[in-house]
Amino acid sequence: MSERIAIDIALLLPEEINNKVMQINKALIKEFPPNIVFNEKNCFPHISLFMGVIEKEKLPEIDKVLASIIEKFQVLKLxxxxxxxxxxxxxGYKTPSFKITRNAELQLLHERxxxxxxxxxxxxxxxxxxxNPSEIxxxxxxxxxxxxxxxxxxFNPHITLGSGITNYNDFPIKFSVSRLVVSQLGNYCTCRKILIEKELR
Structure with a gap:
């Protein structure tokens, strides 16, 4: 039987917005249970475009498919x-998120x-x-x-911030994303182990 992996295909964040999310996450952890704890090594803030389970042996095929998809996309402005x-x-705690304004290019990338x-x-x-199956x-x-x-x-594009309640209200936030990854999913659909990475041009 082939080894399987639960995957997320997601957009990773540029440094400025990533740091902002990390700061909010740290503040939430101080006040609420640490259900979702981001770090720079193996738990990344992200925007999910796809989730599912694959056979690990299909990763090379998925790599090629994603390469063909992103040929038609440039850096996304969000x-x-x-x-x-x-x-x-x-x-009982909520999972607050930055709600991404859905635009035509982001929607099309998700659908493709x-x-x-x-x-x-x-x-x-x-x-x-x-x-880390034991924590799921x-x-x-x-x-x-x-x-x-x-x-x-x-499709509801968003960036999960953690769990609890945040009073952050410094909007709007504008940024561009270019890093598309396939990662292994962790508890509460966190983006854990990066398996494939592509760059939108």
Whole structure:
């Protein structure tokens, strides 16, 4: 039986916005349970474009597919105008996020990835498919396995900030993204182990 991996295809953030998210995350951890703790090594703030489970042997094929997709895309210009309070975790705390204003290019990139990578994937994630299986909570499987229901017209681009309540209100935030990655998903669909990285030009 082939080894499987639960993956996220995501956009990583430029330094300035990444640092901002890290600062907010650190503030949340001081006041609320550390359900989501970002770092520079193996837990990266990101914007998810796709989630699913693949056989590890398909990574080279996915690499080639993504290379063909991004040939048609340049660096994406994005903006954030508000906080979304996010989903509720089992301990009752929300997962606040920067709500990304959905634009045509971002939507098209998401849809192209869904169209071409979804046939290579499944939606039956287990803890063993994820990074550090012992820490994976059941809600993680729900988010991965139901991802197609929240895709396409229901695509909700965002940057999770952590768990708890943040009073951050310095908007709008404008930034550009160019780093597209495939990562192994961790608890609460965090972006953990980078498997593939591409650059939008």
């Amino acid at each position: 903006d954030v105008k508000e906080i979304d309070e996010g989903e509720t975790l089992p301990d 990835i869904m169209d071409l990578i979804r046939p290579l994937s499944s939606y039956d994630a287990t803890a063993d498919d994820c990074y 909570k059941d809600l993680t499987f729900e988010w991965i396995n139901k991802y197609p229901k929240y895709a396409y017209k229901k």
